[in-house]
Amino acid sequence: MSKRVRTAVFPVAGLGTRFLPATKAMPKEMLTVVDRPLIQYAVDEAREAGIEHFVFVTGRNKGVIEDHFDRQFELETTLEARGKTEALDELRKDLPSAGHSSFTRQQEPLGLGHAVWCAREIVGNNPFALLLPDMIFRAQPGVLRQMIDAYEDEQNGGNVIGVEECAWEDVSSYGVVVRGEGPDTGFTINGMVEKPKREEAPSNLFISGRYILQPEIFNLLADQAKGAGGEIQLTDAMQVLMQEQRFTGVKYEGKVFDCGSKLGFLTANVLFALDRDDIRDGFIKELRNLDFGDQL
Template sequence: MHKRVRTAVFPVAGLGTRFLPATKAMPKEMLTVVDRPLIQYAVDEAREAGIEHLVFVTGRNKGVIEDHFDRQFELEKTLEARGKNDALRELQKDLPSAGHTSFTRQQEPLGLGHAVWCARDLVGDRPFALLLPDMLFKGEKGVLKQMMEAYEETGGNIIAVEEVPHETVGSYGVIARGEGPDNGFEVTGMVEKPKPEEAPSNLIISGRYILQPEIFNLLAEQTTGAGGEIQITDAMQTLMSQQKFHGVKYEGQSFDCGSKIGFLTANVVYALDRDDIRDGFLAELHELGVGREIT
């Protein structure tokens, strides 16, 4: 019987420099895809998968994220008084239950591995999920839920992966695939940003993990790696010599919203999936002379 995964960690301390000046005073995680912040999509995915405790690793100027997941009594009263009941229900639906969110600070930008280590006391000695909010996934079933289903079978550590053109693997963390089905195969190795000719596969790590708590001890002793930062990949490589890792080649579409192209693409795809704005959006695209092949 595997220990249940109840906690998810969201590293949200990054500076978002690729979206300046928009992110000068607003966290990049609060940038909206249509009308929902990126961090809300990640939280929705975690809650769908059965996560009960949401841990946010924040930094300076990130207080608005905490406010987003708190009640806004004045706003709620105003919506109620104006009869905007649909909007009020939407706000209440997204609100985590009292006591189900925790916030801790990463006081220096020392890398993703360091951000995860900062959550150690809030996670404790149980397995946890790690979700990078920059990555947005669209599918019938959330990526973390697919991973949870694999975890129930395999236990250990789980990494979500996707297939990319082989010539582009040098921009990603890449895994070596062992035996097993797409929804739970053994991971036999991983390497960060390999040359295409040296890559063990074209399966890249996609920003979703289920990790065992022993990762924290390794991160505490981890020296800096690429970019002078403490890398989660380095700690996972060490942990792989001690514990099993499995991969899930998830079903769905991914958007790297840490890039402008990925972010804009996500907005278009999500807008076209909305019954309330699809037709109007298509009409505007057609007026501009684009999107005529979209129906």
């Protein structure tokens, strides 16, 4: 039987260059979709999936992320004194329990594979989930919950990758998988291809920033040569591990928004606002009052 996945790793050391100047002094992971930071969406998804230990791989100028997941006694005291119990309860609900968060530094920007490797001593010899905070999802249940359900199926286990279908004309923008046998809820992955030409793409199922990985990936990353962009690529190590262990794909129910891009970020803000009972009606009214002229 597969070991239970209790730990999640969140790589949050990136420079956020696509959102400059907004991210000059503020981590991109703290950009908000409506009123919640991107990193909070990822943590919420992990908690829903039963994750107990949250490991953040940070870098310089990322201290505000650690502060976000800590108590702020002055703020809490002020809210309590003013009777704002709903806001206070919301803040406390978002916090991981004491001792359930760890922070480690990626001291050089050497890529996603290197960031994952930096978490090796904390994760230890255990399977772990990997969530890229730039990618947030509209999904119920959450994408990681759907993946863990597939992982805990005795016929699957091993390593699991969440995938979503894209238009064939867009496959050259993504890493896509080579689909083997099995249903959408858990099929064999026989390979991965990074940004293939449309006519060479093995599928239109793209990798969307959610993984469950076995600890053997750390040994591979330790010796991994630099790949594309002069960085240590996680995909390269997964391709090697695939020769030894099973990789399962889960075509989850839901939709991803790449909030590392301006277009994905803006789209997510609109759709997540429309999902909110407390602001939906007012937001729709404001949208209808706007004069877009010939822009749409």
